[in-house]
């Protein structure tokens with residue numbers, strides 16, 4: 001079904017000064033580029049670089065702030081874009097002097113808030129791979145304080161900013177993106193509930209719902225997430241897609257080698273089994289199951305089938321609601 005397309009997708013804007021790392025983030029998260037290759041990315045001179053990933057659950061766009069060009073150019077319809085945006089991610093290069101970045105952040109956030117007070121403002125304190133843990137916390141505290149002081153000085157304390165420490169050299173960028181995307185999914189509590197029911201009825205330890213292209217997890221059951229488990233899921237998705245691309249029948253230029261039949265099972269050396277299955281065109285479920293529970297795979301598959309049907313209904317309802325609203329507003 002095509003129910004996760006069009007306006008139902010969470011829409012994200014990625015902004016920041018030139019060279020802060022926006023294209024690298026996009027390439028690493030949405031195009032599987034390895035972090036080292038980003039060293040050779042070329043800077044473009046365009047103000048707006050549109051890139052709506054058609055194969056992903058998320059749709060998003062990048063905006064640069066190249067030095068002299070005024071981004072609030074009257075010919076540029078930023079109001080329309082802010083109105084359709086769910087989250088605005090502002091990238092700050094933590095290895096650089098961030099005075100100018102902070103003033104741009106302030107300008108952007110206050111303008112965007114005026115147009116659309118419902119936008120989630122997310123600040124990525126980026127390129128923290130070179131910093132010690134103490135140093136990271138210190139940087140975050142400093143940036144956070146300056147940004148909120150600026151807002152307070154303008155009488156805009158009510159604008160809330162969220163901060164994340166990120167780097168393309170580890171999983172932190174995927175984790176941060178996951179949190180940003182999860183905030184934009186109104187069905188999140190329902191998805192979590194369905195996952196809770198699914199795992200408890202199937203003897204499963206943990207289950208994640210992943211956007212296959214970006215390896216962003218859009219939901220998980222309510223047990224805590226540890227980084228290692230999350231990283232294993234990312235690795236599993238990579239293995240499945242890479243092996244299918246290299247040795248499979250699909251034409252990978254034409255799209256992901258991923259369809260209704262897609263599934264994989266990996267037995268780990270600690271009596272745990274990892275089980276991946278297709279849920280929708282964009283989404284896969286990755287579960288952790290103990291080996292003895294996995295002997296009842298028939299039960300798991302049956303419950304999975306019910307889960308999948310429920311998920312489709314959750315998203316179909318949303319599409320119908322939106323279509324009805326459109327019809328009404330066009331009258």
Ligand code: GDP
Nearest residue numbers: 018019020021022023024038039041127167168
């Ligand atoms: P953009 O102009 O904002 O799109 O920035 P780019 O994506 O072109 O990145 C500028 C430079 O920052 C490139 O040389 C990247 O390799 C580097 N870079 C991006 N992300 C990171 C990161 O997380 N850590 C480090 N150390 N370098 C990064």
